Amino acid sequence: MDFEHANALNQAIRLLSLRHRARAASLLAPLGLHTGQEALLLELDRTGPMIQAQLSEALGCEPPSVTLMTRKLEAGGHIRRTPAPSDKRASIVELTDSGKALVDQVKQLWCALAEETVGGPPAETVADLPGILKTLTDNVDTKRPTTQAAPARSSAVRSPTKTF
């Protein structure tokens, strides 16, 4: 691949990162949330109470990051951290009522952001986008030992209808 195309791609990814993050930040700000915290809340809502190590794995970021995020979300009253009875090292984290209420708002914002993101002309390949992006991510992910790189493309993304 020549440098022109390579740069176009890398730059496109970089810019999308910046803009999508910035837009998310501006949407989340009214709720008193910062970017990244919403992922934690949503994951917690999706899977239920879990340990920080599991959160770290699910969110794809390192343990120190979840330490800081959980601390701030706890200070905000949106989550609660209680020591795990079976393992004195671990602390299980769960949504508070305030957090659950917040999640509902976040979900709406999240839908709005996604619609806004894929809005416009290309309604065709839009259904494949998560799969495509996931493939790129796996390609670039060094930690994951390349498990199921190929089948990932058509795994859980194929929705019955392309209309969404």
Added chain:
Amino acid sequence: MDFEHANALNQAIRLLSLRHRARAASLLAPLGLHTGQEALLLELDRTGPMIQAQLSEALGCEPPSVTLMTRKLEAGGHIRRTPAPSDKRASIVELTDSGKALVDQVKQLWCALAEETVGGPPAETVADLPGILKTLTDNVDTKRPTTQAAPARSSAVRSPTKTF
């Protein structure tokens, strides 16, 4: 759009951001560069000497960011900042010889990263990827007053051949 799809998309973008950035960081580290600095050097190589405000615009980040980046790159000896003769506020920044040499290495890494990113199964839509990502970026970009949102998709991305 239901929340499932929305979350799949947003999460995919978020993860791609993290991983692509992380991979870039690990590739750039041996050269003594941090993520984001390579974009500045490449832009400088592409367009020639320019003012920080122009850099800020080209890189899509805010002036304070370029202030810090330029300062560090200058400390590293890769760029040079000289006061602009026509405008006493502005300082024009340009590549040093060391910087030019570095750019060549960065270009190679950049190609490797792009190939690695799009490597694997989906060789079909790969040519459209920059355009697709740009469309998403524009959709989400708040600063740009929605100029040419629709035509952007098929503007400068259509390469004569899809093979790359």
Added chain:
DNA sequence: CGACGATAGTTAAGCACATAACCAATGTGT
């Protein structure tokens, strides 16, 4: 048992970003 590697979590330091506030120079209008 007791030693020892793996695991859960935290702290510290560093980077790229962002916004807000500020300074200095430019340019424009009356």
Added chain:
DNA sequence: ACACATTGGTTATGTGCTTAACTATCGTCG
């Protein structure tokens, strides 16, 4: 000419994220 908004740049502060170094607990194995 002079006031004044605009623009280029910096500083201060704060966020998410990272890696490295550290503590405390858990399991396992000799």
